[in-house]
Amino acid sequence: MTDNKNHSLISDIKSQIKKFSEKALTLEVGNVISLGDGIVLVDGLDNVMLNEIVRFENGVEGMALNLEEDAVGVVLLGDYSNIKEGDRVYRTKKIVEVPVGDIMLGRVVDALGKAVDNKGNIVANKFSVIEKIAPGVMDRKSVHQPLETGILSIDAMFPIGKGQRELIIGDRQTGKTTIAIDAIINQKGRNVNCVYVAIGQKNSTIANVVRDLEAHGAMEYTTVVTANASELPALQYIAPFTGVTIAEEWMHQGKDVLIVYDDLSKHAIAYRTLSLLLRRPPGREAYPGDVFYLHSRLLERACKLKDELGAGSITALPIIETQAGDISAYIPTNVISITDGQIFMMTSLFNAGQRPAIDAGQSVSRVGSAAQIKSVKQTGASxxxxxxxxxxxxxxxxxxxxxxxxxxxxxxxxxxxxxxxxxxxxxxxxxxxxxxxxxxxxxxxxxxxxxxxxxxxxxxxxxxxxxxxxxxxxxxxxxxxxxxxxxxxxxxxxxxxxxxxxxxxxxxxxxxxxxxxxxxFNENEPIVVVNENEFFDEQINSLPTFESIHPVQIEEKVQELAEPREVFEVNKIEKEHLFEEVEPEKIICEHHQFEITEDQEEVDGQEVLEDENHEYAIYEVVEQNDTIENCKEANDEAEIQVPVAEVVQDEEILNERENRNWVFSDSAVSEVEKQTIMISISPNESEQLFDNGRSVVFFKVAPKYPVEKVLVYVTSPIQKVIGEFDLLKIDVNSVNSSWNKYRSSSVISSRKEYLEYFSSHKEAHALLASKVYKYRRPKDLASFNMKKGPSGFTYLK
The missing domain is CATH 1.20.150.20 (ATP synthase alpha/beta chain, C-terminal domain)
Structure with a gap:
């Protein structure tokens, strides 16, 4: 039995010996012969490639940048405090490469593509080398699509097309970075990925840029590559190549990319530092002779590919900082000659408050006009x-x-x-x-x-x-x-x-x-005019389309949104007050009897507020039961008439008055007589009306045009569900002017969103409009500018 075991063991050993093949691992090893200022001279690496990564025995990596006959100049990409002469250096046979793809969106990375935003490591499926040959002439297409910056002066006078290189140049603190960041922010929703490369910037500056991008939702489609001022010159040198490599991946996928280099002046300085430390011969302003090639091979990678290659593009916005406005210096003239135009920022304009401080005389876009839309081209030339x-x-x-x-x-x-x-x-x-x-x-x-x-x-x-x-x-x-x-x-x-x-x-x-x-402008077409109000904008947008909901749901939604303590009935009396033309206003009522005069400060303890046009109004909060019933004791048969706006014939007076909206509570407009708009409620009507706590929204047309008919919406109380008095009167009639003639200065039109629903669902709209007015707080009504009209939604036809 023992012999059988031994025989089996011997067979296994023989089998393993037969399978064994001798493999020799060949390592090319060099030695450090000198080091200093982030530069290491290495001998023994005879076959090393340009820009190849080499690894020192302590794990630090460097990049072979100088290939000499007897030594290799290596720039370090990490901490070199523990490297010493005699240390071994190993070839990796790899060129510097960085992760690419959509995984980079929303991330802040260093010059080697490693995350520095505390959001975890980047696990990429694809890497790409940072040094590539730019697409050839036959692979390109001429610039023909606009890249909108959203900046009026640039889009009009110096348009930028997709695939263009447009230089932003000027002294420090003249708004160069602001223009670039605005251009990135404006790409939201336009299917353009962005890369922002920060070279030699302060960490605080980079952090502010990232915060701005996050605040505007721009980091969702942006990658930030950073090599701050404290980084090694080698990292500042390769940072823009890392950025354009990330951008190229998207370009070859057929996407449009915007890349910002902020700024190439510091990039040139970093390259000059490395070159002098490597003892390369200096040229003009101590820059090496190939500094032009440095920037040209970088910027030439921005282009518009032809359709057969996906029609992707990279648009580059390099930034150059000048000294005292000198654009004839070496680096500015180099980059100006490489790019397709420049936007020159002027210090004197900036200091004078002209923002953006673009000097139209020295700025130009050489190819962007081909991408400009016709309407802007027609008007921008002037x-x-x-x-x-x-x-x-x-x-x-x-x-x-x-x-x-x-x-x-x-x-x-x-x-x-x-x-x-x-x-x-x-x-x-x-x-x-x-x-x-x-x-x-x-x-x-x-x-x-x-x-x-x-x-x-x-x-x-x-x-x-x-x-x-x-x-x-x-x-x-x-x-x-x-x-x-x-x-x-x-x-x-x-x-x-x-x-x-x-x-x-x-x-x-x-x-x-x-x-x-x-x-x-067809006055018979239903139009929705909406006043700007963030709170109600948000709530209205949260509702489904009016086509799919019933007015009861609107009522329930408004009840849900409005806190009970915010429900007030606000009695607001306004008057266009021209002392020479209009008599003081009176309210004929036993319970509330007062008049507005020129010098009166209070009425029954209520402050008379004066606006910038010297017009007066009284604001009074009335309890729900303190209604017109209190006035019935004087004369049960009498109508309570309150003149609220007198439209006079004099053309000069009419032309001086601006379009206004008025809001009333506990009233209904039932009469327009002799061009004077009256509120007229009989005691019988008021008993029904005010017991239900209704309020009315009344819209007045501009006084310049004849008033024929008015539009009235009446709401139901918050305590009630929809009933027979929800819409007491919806009298949607035309006036002798188109809708825009009675638009107030604060309103914006939203016809595009609501037009298709308005005609068939005007009751829901009317209810919603009046609800918005009803739940405005009295202090808001008291402080609004009469010129602009109250905040809220106005629905007109």
Missing amino acids: LKLELANYRELEAFSQFGSDLDDETKRILKLGKAVMAVIKQEPNKPYNQTDEAIILFTVKEKLIPQVPVERIQDFKEYLLNYFKGTKLRADLEEKKAFDKENTPAFKCAIQKAINNFLNNSQDFKPCDELEQTAYDKF
């Missing part, structure tokens, strides 16, 4: 021309009255244009809005608006057109044509008239423009 004329004559503006009329006109228009292109950070425009704003410059309409009010007017103008057929027509055609151009002229002139509300400057549309305008 912007450059007017700015050039203004710059030429600006020095003469100090002479004031000594100038001729034409010079004064050019200077006035130039100042208006400078105000038009001012833009706050993180507030991008889409290209249709840009075209509308630029149209005011092209047609020389903008000088009518005082320079100090142009920023407010831009917001008003965009709200004025939002949701209109005219804007939809421009968005569809992407061009101004013979049909919509006169309509835009008329509409913008009407917007200016309404905004300024000044009879002396009132300019009517001519017959051709009015005819074109009327084609796009």
Whole structure:
């Protein structure tokens, strides 16, 4: 038995010997001969490749950057404090590579692609080497698609196309990074991935950028590559190559990518540091002779691929910092010659409050115009021309009255244009809005608006057109044509008239423009006009579409949202108060009898509030049972009449008044007589009306136009479900003007969202509109600006 076991063991050993094959592991090993300042000289690595990773015996890695006859210059990519002369160095036979793919989105990584955002390690399925040859000429396609930055002055005058390289250049603290970050933020929802490469920046600066991107939801489609100022020069050197390698992966998948290099001045300095430490011969400004090739091979990797290769693109926004505005220095001139244009930021403009501080004279986009949409191209050309004329004559503006009329006109228009292109950070425009704003410059309409009010007017103008057929027509055609151009002229002139509300400057549309305008603004078409209010915007958006819900659900939703303590009946009496023309207002009621006079500060203990137009209003919170019943004791048969707005015939007075909305409680409008709008409630009606705690929303048309009929919505109380008095009166009638004529300055149109539901579900809309008004707090009503109208939703036809 023992012999059998031994025989079996011997057989196993023989079998293993037969299977054994001798394998020799060949390692190429070198030795450290000197080190210092992050540079190590190694001998013995005769076959090492350029940019190959080598590993020291303590685990630290380096990159072979200098290949000499008797030694290899290695730049270290990690801590070199424990490396000493004589240490062994091993070849890895690998070029520097980084992880790529969608796994990189939303991450902050270092120059080697390792996560530094405390969100865990990156486990990638694919890696790519950082040094690649740029796509050849035959693999490319010319730039023809716009990349919208959302910055009016750039999209209009220096447009950027997908696949373009556009340099942002200027002194420090002139807003270069802000433009780049705004461009990234504006790509939200546009299917463009972004890469932001921070080179030599402070950690605090990088952290602020990441916070801004997160705050605007931009990190979802962005990767941040960072090599901060405290990193080794070698890491700062390879950081932009890491960024473009990540971007290239998406480009080859057919996607569009935007990459920002912030900034290449520090990148050139890092490369100069490495070159001098490697004892390469210095050239101009001590930069090595191949610094031009350094940036050209980086930026040439940004391109637009032809359709056969997926039609992906990389758009590059390199940033260069100048010293005292000197763009003739070595690195600025190099990068200017490589890129397809530059945006020059001017310190004097920045200090003067002109943001973004773009110098139109020294900025240019060489290929972007091919990608510009027609509407912006049609209007943007005039912007450059007017700015050039203004710059030429600006020095003469100090002479004031000594100038001729034409010079004064050019200077006035130039100042208006400078105000038009001012833009706050993180507030991008889409290209249709840009075209509308630029149209005011092209047609020389903008000088009518005082320079100090142009920023407010831009917001008003965009709200004025939002949701209109005219804007939809421009968005569809992407061009101004013979049909919509006169309509835009008329509409913008009407917007200016309404905004300024000044009879002396009132300019009517001519017959051709009015005819074109009327084609796009049909007063019989149902329109929804919505006042901006974040709280109710949020709640309305949370509701399903009106097509799929019953008014009872709206009632229940409003009850759920409104806290009981917020339910007030607010008795608000307003008056357009022109002391020469209008008598003081009286309320004929035994219980509440008072009048508003010019110098009165209180009425029955209620403060009389004065707004900026010297108009007066009394705000009184009334208990639910303290209603018109208290007035019935005086005369059971009498009607209680409260004149709330007197529309006078005098044209000058009418033109001075701005479109307003009024809100009333415990009242219903039932009469319009002699152009004076009255509230008229009989005691019998009031008994039904006020016992149910109803309130009314009343909309008044602009006084400039004849008042024929009014629109009334009546709500039900929060304690009740929908009943027979939910919509006591829905009298949706036309007025002698189109809907935009009685738009107040704070409203925005949302017809696009609600138009298809309004006609068949107007009762639900009416109820919802009145509910919103009912649950406004008294302090909100008391503090609102009468010019802008109350916050909430207004539904009109």
